[in-house]
Amino acid sequence: xxxxxxxxxxxxxxxxxxxxxxxxxxxPLALTIYFSTLHYNLLEGGAQQFVGLDNFRYFLTDPAFLxxxxxxxxxxxSVLGLTILLGIPLALLLDQPVIGRSIxxxxxxAPFFVMPTVxxxxxxxxxxxxxxxxxxxxxxxxxxxxxxxxxxAPLFAIILIVTWQWLPFATLILxxxxxxxxxxxxxxxxxxxxxxxxxxxxITLPHLARPITVVILIETIFLLTVFAEIFxxxxxxxxxxxTNIAFLIYSQALIQYDIGxxxxxxxxxxxxxxxxAFFLVRIVGRNLEA
Amino acid sequence: xxxxxxNRRVAISTLGAWxxxxxxxxxxxxxxxxxxxxxxxxFAIPPSFLFFHWTLENYVxxxxxxxxxxxxxxxxxxxxxxxxxxxxxxxxxxxxxxxxPTKRTKDVLLxxxxxxxxxxxxxxxxxxxxxxxxxxxxxxxxxxIILCLGNLPIVVWxxxxxxxxxxxxxxxxxRMDGATIGRELVYVLTPMAVPGLASTLLLNLILAxxxxxxxxxxxxxxxxxxxxxxxxxxxxxxxxxAKLSAASxxxxxxxxxxxxxxxxxxVRGLTFGAVK
Amino acid sequence: MGQITLQNVQKAFGxxxxxxxxNLDIADGSFVVFVGPSGCGKTTLLRLIAGxxxxxxxxxxxxxxxxxxxxxxxxxxxxxxxxxxxxxHMSVRGNIxxxxxxxxxxxxxxxxxxxxxxxxxxxxxxxxxxxxxxxGGQRQRxxxxxxxxxxxxxxxFDEPLSNLDAALRVQMRxxxxxxxxxxxxxxxxxxxxxxxxxxxxxxxxxxxxxxxEQYGTPLExxxxxxxxxxxxxxxxxxMNFVNGEAAAKYGAATMGIRPEHLRIxxxxxxxxxxxxxxxxxxxxTFLYVDAGTLGMLTVRxxxxxxxxPGDTIKLSPDPSRIHRFDKNGQALRT
Numbered sequence: 001x002x003x004x005x006x007x008x009x010x011x012x013x014x015x016x017x018x019x020x021x022x023x024x025x026x027x028p029l030a031l032t033i034y035f036s037t038l039h040y041n042l043l044e045g046g047a048q049q050f051v052g053l054d055n056f057r058y059f060l061t062d063p064a065f066l067x068x069x070x071x072x073x074x075x076x077x078s079v080l081g082l083t084i085l086l087g088i089p090l091a092l093l094l095d096q097p098v099i100g101r102s103i104x105x106x107x108x109x110a111p112f113f114v115m116p117t118v119x120x121x122x123x124x125x126x127x128x129x130x131x132x133x134x135x136x137x138x139x140x141x142x143x144x145x146x147x148x149x150x151x152x153a154p155l156f157a158i159i160l161i162v163t164w165q166w167l168p169f170a171t172l173i174l175x176x177x178x179x180x181x182x183x184x185x186x187x188x189x190x191x192x193x194x195x196x197x198x199x200x201x202x203i204t205l206p207h208l209a210r211p212i213t214v215v216i217l218i219e220t221i222f223l224l225t226v227f228a229e230i231f232x233x234x235x236x237x238x239x240x241x242x243t244n245i246a247f248l249i250y251s252q253a254l255i256q257y258d259i260g261x262x263x264x265x266x267x268x269x270x271x272x273x274x275x276x277a278f279f280l281v282r283i284v285g286r287n288l289e290a
Numbered sequence: 291x292x293x294x295x296x297n298r299r300v301a302i303s304t305l306g307a308w309x310x311x312x313x314x315x316x317x318x319x320x321x322x323x324x325x326x327x328x329x330x331x332x333f334a335i336p337p338s339f340l341f342f343h344w345t346l347e348n349y350v351x352x353x354x355x356x357x358x359x360x361x362x363x364x365x366x367x368x369x370x371x372x373x374x375x376x377x378x379x380x381x382x383x384x385x386x387x388x389x390x391p392t393k394r395t396k397d398v399l400l401x402x403x404x405x406x407x408x409x410x411x412x413x414x415x416x417x418x419x420x421x422x423x424x425x426x427x428x429x430x431x432x433x434x435i436i437l438c439l440g441n442l443p444i445v446v447w448x449x450x451x452x453x454x455x456x457x458x459x460x461x462x463x464x465r466m467d468g469a470t471i472g473r474e475l476v477y478v479l480t481p482m483a484v485p486g487l488a489s490t491l492l493l494n495l496i497l498a499x500x501x502x503x504x505x506x507x508x509x510x511x512x513x514x515x516x517x518x519x520x521x522x523x524x525x526x527x528x529x530x531x532a533k534l535s536a537a538s539x540x541x542x543x544x545x546x547x548x549x550x551x552x553x554x555x556x557v558r559g560l561t562f563g564a565v566k
Numbered sequence: 567m568g569q570i571t572l573q574n575v576q577k578a579f580g581x582x583x584x585x586x587x588x589n590l591d592i593a594d595g596s597f598v599v600f601v602g603p604s605g606c607g608k609t610t611l612l613r614l615i616a617g618x619x620x621x622x623x624x625x626x627x628x629x630x631x632x633x634x635x636x637x638x639x640x641x642x643x644x645x646x647x648x649x650x651x652x653x654x655h656m657s658v659r660g661n662i663x664x665x666x667x668x669x670x671x672x673x674x675x676x677x678x679x680x681x682x683x684x685x686x687x688x689x690x691x692x693x694x695x696x697x698x699x700x701x702g703g704q705r706q707r708x709x710x711x712x713x714x715x716x717x718x719x720x721x722x723f724d725e726p727l728s729n730l731d732a733a734l735r736v737q738m739r740x741x742x743x744x745x746x747x748x749x750x751x752x753x754x755x756x757x758x759x760x761x762x763x764x765x766x767x768x769x770x771x772x773x774x775x776x777x778x779e780q781y782g783t784p785l786e787x788x789x790x791x792x793x794x795x796x797x798x799x800x801x802x803x804x805m806n807f808v809n810g811e812a813a814a815k816y817g818a819a820t821m822g823i824r825p826e827h828l829r830i831x832x833x834x835x836x837x838x839x840x841x842x843x844x845x846x847x848x849x850x851t852f853l854y855v856d857a858g859t860l861g862m863l864t865v866r867x868x869x870x871x872x873x874x875p876g877d878t879i880k881l882s883p884d885p886s887r888i889h890r891f892d893k894n895g896q897a898l899r900t
Binding site for chain 1 (some may be wrong): 296299300302304306307308310311312314315317318320321324332333334336337367379380382384385386387389390392396398400401402403404405407408409410411412413414415416417418419420439442447471496499500502503506507516517518520521531534535538539542545547548549550553554556557560561
Binding site (some may be wrong): 457459460462463464465466467468469470473477478481482 | 616617618637638639640643644645647648649651652653654655664668669712716747
């Protein structure tokens, strides 16, 4: 048949990508599962011992895990809240006829394209440094004592940095969604007697409901694994105050070399991410039909 | 008369937007300013905003340090290499899914996207061990492989959406005009897909350049790109914030420029089409 | 030579049977129109002939050769798409020349043919422009130019005029017909507009839900429709259908009479009715009449008739123009 030839060709062309991604997913995941059942520490000369679910029990009851879980939730929740609460008004603002709009856009979007290590260091040293940072200087101007960010409010500092990096993302998505709002809908509302606030509540906000959900889901997936910012600024400390799950696993794997425990932790992270991914894939899938 | 309020609206919006933009951009601006100061000035209190001794000495020093150039080259090779290889694998895959879809196509695509949603931390352990055993730690090859695999779903996805936008009947017209599949690809599809290919290339170059998990964990010196190099400044070793700022500015400047051009692609690539 | 025959062609997409066994003989050089309501399968049938879809069963012969396994590139047919499907990155010249380039003709000959085709279609001043710089009508002509330059065995048209405005459509209709006669190449033309079908075709294929209802000349379809569907589809305004007692009087389950064949009288013999709507076009008058148990009847009168809504009139069908259908919708012939 004439079109069957194309179908066979298509199947062949697709296979490298499928095979590679399949291997990339399955092999490490399988190994992680395997390692999570072992007592395996690289410092102990590589002796491996089957311990079943011990690692999970140990990991999940470890106070470090609970602390990191809490930190993760606080981090993700706060960044989500801040990026959306700030993103909506920003997007609304950028949707207006602003003079020099493209330059403003560039300024608002820039933080997303700055590499995480640079962002973290700029914030830590140039802005938040308790002696010579800009924030310290501003505080002193107002007669306040400068905050020692990374000692007194380390998690909040990290939240600020990550929010700064992801705000452009939320803003851009919401702005794109706003610009797809049919002008005629707003005009119909105007004819129906709606003022600016009513139009926002009854027309704009419902239209934004779906993009906001998407922003939440996608940000969550990436925020669960915030790493570089913590690595570069606090190293997880002081104590465990800025350790999230990702950093905890990292420190167990590459600092304590406890492979078994780190693998168990890794699986926990995968499970959490999968829950979020499930919802995201559903939304994307629905959109694919359209 | 009813529309006259807009002039005032424009003024307020402009003021508000510029204020917000300036506040958000400020850290970057501050860093760039610091890069032109002497080390002493960079740390001075009260800080100077414009009226300081502008100097290029930091840039000169940074450029002279051979390790900076070395790491910059690494960044280029890793970002470029992983993106190009990803494109090579993704173009046929996206082509087949866009133009010969089957009942399974949607599921395959969604599955590919879900691999991107896997937290890297979850597989840090086995990847580290495998890389170690195969001698891929701190190697350009090792980093290229992992970044390629990490970005592959996004590359496939973006190309798929661009290919889907090519009207099917233009390709059918080529077939009616006597073109074989190969010629259809060369004379019709590729020229029409070039903008989409460029956009995908751009966004993924940026994502690979900025990647700061695998690069931090799988490289130390030889293959370390700029992300690692900058991170190595994090242990307090004295006053060289001005030089750090210069190095950082150099590291992010090209990406900021590229990023400006890839805004729309960012939405398309990272929201997986869930937002139009 | 462009003789096309379809033998029991079937097409199913999964469980959905789009084409349910099409048999057709298209004579070389004739202009055949596939017409029918949306979803009837006319475009699918065209694409099966083109080779852009595979048949589920049956055979398609072009000049006696079964082409069911032959890819579209090798069937020697040209297609004009509804959206024109011009190559956006090529100039008009490039678009028209593409097929010849694929066939491997020498450059000089390609240029000669392209210029000849452009001249026929008044496209010569636009040869170096890109499609996006052209108007809808001009793009249409480029699409036609691309089709004719390859001197195919047959032209396939997929609703090519539906994206044009009304005035342009009428003009292009004439051009396409004139061109086809001049080139004497077989043409298969798909449209949902029965006026286009009636004015352009040598023969018409009326399709409904994947079945060929009737295949005949326009006049045959108008004067002797084989069933209710064709009778109701061909002719505008639609034929009036009457059931029940009034039909039984003529020995049929359903009786059909076209609006132009109803005689109007103020009194006397005929079906009584009250005018609900009267449309005065100057050239014609259309009356929509409430005829009680007979339902709403449409009447067409050539010229102006000064009747208004509310007037009562009597309608009588021209006896030589009555159509009779049995209870299965098939036409009864005397």
